[in-house]
């Protein structure tokens with residue numbers, strides 16, 4: 710099962726390798742939302758398989774996990790996803806991230822020692838089966854972004870939207 714989803718960016722994308730949050734955009738303000746996109750997360754792909762984003766646009770993503778596994782929707786650069794994947798592996802090793810469940814209590818405990826484990830970033834949601842989450846994101850930069858799931862194995866399986 711391999712699907713590549715495309716984001717068409719209506720500006721000239723520039724290649725950036727820095728991995729700060731600022732370069733991928735910023736948490737959007739609800740009053741700036743002009744477009745709502747519902748994304749369904751299956752095992753292991755997203756629907757729709759194409760998203761059109763304009764620079765400067767604030768989009769509200771309503772994210773539904775309709776699969777049987779835990780999934781993530783994360784807006785970031787390729788470099789950031791790869792970095793994040795090692796954190797996700799650690800979460801599996803510590804039994805915070807289970808196949809179809811997230812141990813939120815353990816996650817909270819871990820976050821006290823390692824902030825990366827909190828998974829409370831504005832650019833991502835991590836959802837159990839049947840859960841729904843929301844991201845309001847302002848695409849304020851020209852970074853090349855991917856929307857992807859970093860649950861171990863899923864990115865490799867094609868759970869990714871690239872531009």
Ligand SMILES: [Cu+2]
Nearest residue numbers: 780858860863
């Ligand atoms: Cu996934």
